[in-house]
Amino acid sequence: xxxxxxxxxxxxxxxxxxxxxxxxxxxxxxxxxxxxxxxxxxxxxxxxxxxxxxxxxxxxxxxxxxxxxxxxxxxxxxxxxxxxxxxxxxxxxxxxxxxxxxxxxxxxxxxxxxxxxxxxxxxxxxxxxxxxxxxxxxxxxxxxxxxxxxxxxxxxxxxxxxxxxxxxxxxxxxxxxxxxxxxxxxxxxxxxxxxxxxxxxxxxxxxxxxxxxxx
Amino acid sequence: xxxxxxxxxxxxxxxxxxxxxxxxxxxxxxxxxxxxxxxxxxxxxxxxxxxxxxxxxxxxxxxxxxxxxxxxxxxxxxxxxxxxxxxxxxxxxxxxxxxxxxxxxxxxxxxxxxxxxxxxxxxxxxxxxxxxxxxxxxxxxxxxxxxxxxxxxxxxxxxxxxxxxxxxxxxxxxxxxxxxxxxxxxxxxxxxxxxxxxxxxxxxxxxxxxxxxxxxxx
Amino acid sequence: xxxxxxxxxxxxxxxxxxxxxxxxxxxxxxxxxxxxxxxxxxxxxxxxxxxxxxxxxxxxxxxxxxxxxxxxxxxxxxxxxxxxxxxxxxxxxxxxxxxxxxxxxxxxxxxxxxxxxxxxxxxxxxxxxxxxxxxxxxxxxxxxxxxxxxxxxxxxxxxxxxxxxxxxxxxxxxxxxxxxxxxxxxxxxxxxxxxxxxxxxxxxxxxxxxxxxxxxxxxxxxxxxxxxxxxxxxxxxxxxxxxxxxxxxxxxxxxx
Numbered sequence: 001x002x003x004x005x006x007x008x009x010x011x012x013x014x015x016x017x018x019x020x021x022x023x024x025x026x027x028x029x030x031x032x033x034x035x036x037x038x039x040x041x042x043x044x045x046x047x048x049x050x051x052x053x054x055x056x057x058x059x060x061x062x063x064x065x066x067x068x069x070x071x072x073x074x075x076x077x078x079x080x081x082x083x084x085x086x087x088x089x090x091x092x093x094x095x096x097x098x099x100x101x102x103x104x105x106x107x108x109x110x111x112x113x114x115x116x117x118x119x120x121x122x123x124x125x126x127x128x129x130x131x132x133x134x135x136x137x138x139x140x141x142x143x144x145x146x147x148x149x150x151x152x153x154x155x156x157x158x159x160x161x162x163x164x165x166x167x168x169x170x171x172x173x174x175x176x177x178x179x180x181x182x183x184x185x186x187x188x189x190x191x192x193x194x195x196x197x198x199x200x201x202x203x204x205x206x207x208x209x210x211x212x213x214x215x
Numbered sequence: 216x217x218x219x220x221x222x223x224x225x226x227x228x229x230x231x232x233x234x235x236x237x238x239x240x241x242x243x244x245x246x247x248x249x250x251x252x253x254x255x256x257x258x259x260x261x262x263x264x265x266x267x268x269x270x271x272x273x274x275x276x277x278x279x280x281x282x283x284x285x286x287x288x289x290x291x292x293x294x295x296x297x298x299x300x301x302x303x304x305x306x307x308x309x310x311x312x313x314x315x316x317x318x319x320x321x322x323x324x325x326x327x328x329x330x331x332x333x334x335x336x337x338x339x340x341x342x343x344x345x346x347x348x349x350x351x352x353x354x355x356x357x358x359x360x361x362x363x364x365x366x367x368x369x370x371x372x373x374x375x376x377x378x379x380x381x382x383x384x385x386x387x388x389x390x391x392x393x394x395x396x397x398x399x400x401x402x403x404x405x406x407x408x409x410x411x412x413x414x415x416x417x418x419x420x421x422x423x424x425x426x427x428x429x430x431x432x433x
Numbered sequence: 434x435x436x437x438x439x440x441x442x443x444x445x446x447x448x449x450x451x452x453x454x455x456x457x458x459x460x461x462x463x464x465x466x467x468x469x470x471x472x473x474x475x476x477x478x479x480x481x482x483x484x485x486x487x488x489x490x491x492x493x494x495x496x497x498x499x500x501x502x503x504x505x506x507x508x509x510x511x512x513x514x515x516x517x518x519x520x521x522x523x524x525x526x527x528x529x530x531x532x533x534x535x536x537x538x539x540x541x542x543x544x545x546x547x548x549x550x551x552x553x554x555x556x557x558x559x560x561x562x563x564x565x566x567x568x569x570x571x572x573x574x575x576x577x578x579x580x581x582x583x584x585x586x587x588x589x590x591x592x593x594x595x596x597x598x599x600x601x602x603x604x605x606x607x608x609x610x611x612x613x614x615x616x617x618x619x620x621x622x623x624x625x626x627x628x629x630x631x632x633x634x635x636x637x638x639x640x641x642x643x644x645x646x647x648x649x650x651x652x653x654x655x656x657x658x659x660x661x662x663x664x665x666x667x668x669x670x671x672x673x674x675x676x677x678x679x680x681x682x683x684x685x686x687x688x689x
Binding site (some may be wrong): 063064078162163182185 | 276279284285287288291294295322354373375377387394404407408415
């Protein structure tokens with residue numbers, strides 16, 4: 001193994017890792033927003049919203065994320081959307097992971113025991129009050145771990161933006177494989193950095209989960 | 216620029232060829248990931264530690280890194296050690312191994328979930344550990360694990376688009392070829408998306424059918 | 434050699450961690466004898482039964498079948514071979530049947546004979562038909578376990594065990610998981626086996642059945658054999674106070 005090479009190039013990878021982190025954070029925020037909206041839509045009393053929510057989840061989860069990215073980045077200009085690669089990456093991946101988060105959030109809300117809602121409504125609370133004070137607080141606790149799973153997938157999913165030339169970890173790995181002909185070493189560096197990011201995120205999620213339980 | 220889907224039909228032959236290749240890769244990789252997954256699961260549960268550990272390390276590596284990165288490693292890595300495989304094969308290996316690791320986790324759970332009484336009955340009859348695994352436990356575990364593995368296979372279909380990056384002429388690359396001639400990315404990528412969606416629907420329907428069959432035979 | 438018992442347990446002891454489940458048990462069963470083991474939950478009776486075919490190996494003591502020590506201490510590979518071999522001679526019927534759900538009744542019965550005794554497909558089928566006829570379920574040969582009632586499942590389980598032509602049959606509370614109206618059909622099969630002089634060791638809660646079928650009854654409590662003797666003594670006129678107490682409680686709860 002060419003350790004000298006690794007020591008020479010790793011700064012580039014650290015920089016690229018930072019881009020990966022930025023992508024992950026922004027995409028997570030957008031994903032959560034889309035997920036919340038999607039879940040609200042799917043649980044709405046109005047059939048139109050339920051249909052839109054279901055369609056969103058079905059289409060986004062039913063087609064490759066890479067294609068969605070390409071449609072947004074390469075096809076966007078045709079419908080008046082001009083984004084640079086980083087922006088397209090965040091929006092494309094955010095909307096994509098949002099569909100999965102919709103199901104996660106919806107699942108958590110549904111799994112809160114029915115008796116809770118019955119008790120709340122019996123006391124006289126409105127639908128919204130029930131949601132806000134009884135159901136959502138409990139659902140929030142339940143959805144932390146599964147959302148963590150979504151985020152885990154998201155971090156690895158940011159690699160897709162390498163295909164639209166965003167200089168993140170995977171792009172950098174490919175670039176250096178091309179110039180050094182040492183794929184194992186490049187895989188090692190980028191792989192290690194991905195795993196560090198994922199591990200750190202995992203600990204964060206676990207911490208959040210623990211905190212939620214005490215409260 | 217305005218949208219013009221009329222350019223699509225002219226390239227339908229290219230697109231459909233791409234669809235065929237996508238199906239081919241998906242099926243091939245799915246089979247690899249299924250059988251290799253069973254192998255990984257048995258190793259993880261029953262192999263002695265000096266065999267188990269390297270496998271676990273490999274699985275840990277493959278679960279913690281992006282598929283695209285793994286594809287690069289396999290494709291370029293193999294070339295480096297002198298094995299010049301066609302991109303299709305590298306793609307099948309990459310996708311297959313990646314999902315084999317995930318399948319392995321599912322299969323391990325399923326094997327552990329098979330009722331202990333089954334093993335007891337089998338061992339009591341005199342079957343050895345291996346025979347018990349082979350004829351009694353694994354068949355039952357496989358039945359239980361088909362729904363979640365089905366989900367993995369559907370994910371595999373979508374991830375197959377990534378092998379276009381290492382040059383495999385499947386659906387995504389075919390769309391890109393058409394785009395290269397017409398400069399209409401939106402139309403062709405949406406068309407490609409539509410084909411993926413349809414294949415996805417078919418796979419889900421097949422999975423539901425299989426699940427119903429299994430539920431009925433219980 | 435006629436002095437040596439068919440099945441013999443010597444100084445059996447078993448602990449799970451610090452919990453002593455069996456303490457110095459000695460038992461001799463002759464060929465063709467039907468032995469019942471009764472006692473409260475936690476008395477160790479199931480553990481004793483399961484020690485005979487090494488399902489839950491003893492912590493100390495010996496188990497012998499027809500002059501062969503079952504729980505021999507051997508290096509791992511040889512032990513495995515030995516145990517698999519010996520188990521072919523011991524049939525076991527479980528409380529929860531443990532039929533293989535992914536195989537038909539035929540498949541359940543023929544799996545072990547084909548795999549372990551090299552029986553051909555045709556011979557195995559014949560064997561299955563014979564055993565099923567014995568337990569009265571010939572028409573169910575191609576059904577799946579999920580299509581059978583509890584009593585039918587247990588009878589198939591018995592047929593499956595018998596297909597290996599065991600020397601001794603162990604019954605671990607074979608009817609405890611059955612609805613009352615299904616118990617009789619299983620008892621009938623067991624009675625029939627008894628009449629054919631199969632050596633049987635039966636752990637059971639069914640005092641009435643034990644009394645009518647068995648030659649000997651063992652009462653176990655807290656890991657020891659408190660009393661043993663013929664059924665008419667144990668059930669009608671037990672010596673030990675503990676035995677009396679147990680039987681009394683049992684009758685009370687049954688007549689409630």
